Amino acid sequence: MAFSTGDHVPSFTARRDDGQTFQFNQGRWTVLYFFPKTATTHCQLQARQYQAHLSAFRELGAEVIGVNGDPRREQVQFRDLCRLDYPLLNDQSQALSREFDLLDEVWPGESVPRPRRETFLIGPDGVIRRHWKAVDPGQDAPSVLGALRELQEETTHLLT
Numbered sequence: 001m002a003f004s005t006g007d008h009v010p011s012f013t014a015r016r017d018d019g020q021t022f023q024f025n026q027g028r029w030t031v032l033y034f035f036p037k038t039a040t041t042h043c044q045l046q047a048r049q050y051q052a053h054l055s056a057f058r059e060l061g062a063e064v065i066g067v068n069g070d071p072r073r074e075q076v077q078f079r080d081l082c083r084l085d086y087p088l089l090n091d092q093s094q095a096l097s098r099e100f101d102l103l104d105e106v107w108p109g110e111s112v113p114r115p116r117r118e119t120f121l122i123g124p125d126g127v128i129r130r131h132w133k134a135v136d137p138g139q140d141a142p143s144v145l146g147a148l149r150e151l152q153e154e155t156t157h158l159l160t
Contacts, residue, residue, distance in 0.1 A: 002101035005131045009122055014067075014096060017075035017088040022065070026126035029062035029152075031144055033135070034102050036114040038070045038078035046117070046137035047082045053141045054086060060148055067091050069114060091115070121147055 003009060009024070009032075016022045024030070033050070035043045050057075050064050057064050064086040068075060075088045089096065097103045097115040104113060119140055121130040130147045132140065 003099075003120065003128055003131070005128050007128050008126050009120070009128060010126075012096070012099070014089040014091065015072075017072050017079055017090055019072070022087060022089055026124060028124050029060065029148060030122040031057065031062055031064045031119065031148075032067060032122060033065070033117075033119040033140065033144075034067045034097060034100065034115040035117055035137075036068070038068060038074050042117075042137040043068075044078070044082055046135070046140050047078070047084055049138060049141035050086065051082060051084050053145050056145055057148070060145075060152060062148055065089060067096055067115070069094055069097060069112075119144055121151075123151070 011026075012024050014022050031050070033046070035046055037043055047066060050066070054064060066086070066088045068088060069091045070078070071092060072090050075090060079088060091097050094103060100120070102115040102118055104116065116133070117135045117137065119132040119135055120128050121144055123129045129151055130144070132143065
């Protein structure tokens with residue numbers, strides 16, 4: 001199933017890069033970004049941008065989560081290299097990428113498809129509020145942060 005803006009994301013569990021189980025539930029803003037490969041400069045740039053803006057996301061009550069299908073040991077190296085303080089979900093089984101209908105890229109020299117670089121901003125009610133396709137890795141985090149602020153401001157105005 002392909003998810004898009006307005007769709008509800010059901011609860012799911014996934015293994016984190018540190019081996020812990022991650023449980024996605026409604027109740028808070030969630031940034032779920034998919035990236036194809038840990039050992040690329042574009043993926044590192046995107047991850048570092050999220051790290052640079054992490055305190056702003058947290059101040060707004062949002063959780064940042066990266067999703068990738070590389071082996072856990074490569075994700076751990078990636079986390080250390082980029083000095084990340086947010087979870088990476090290990091999607092080596094490609095279950096999440098398949099669920100979000102993001103598998104269509106087979107890289108040269110590989111036989112297994114990798115997920116497209118796409119980002120989902122999920123509201124506390126579990127509904128996708130924004131969906132970015134063909135993401136610019138250097139602008140993803142600032143764009144998502146701006147959208148989060150805008151959506152929260154709209155919600156505040158509706159309540160007053």
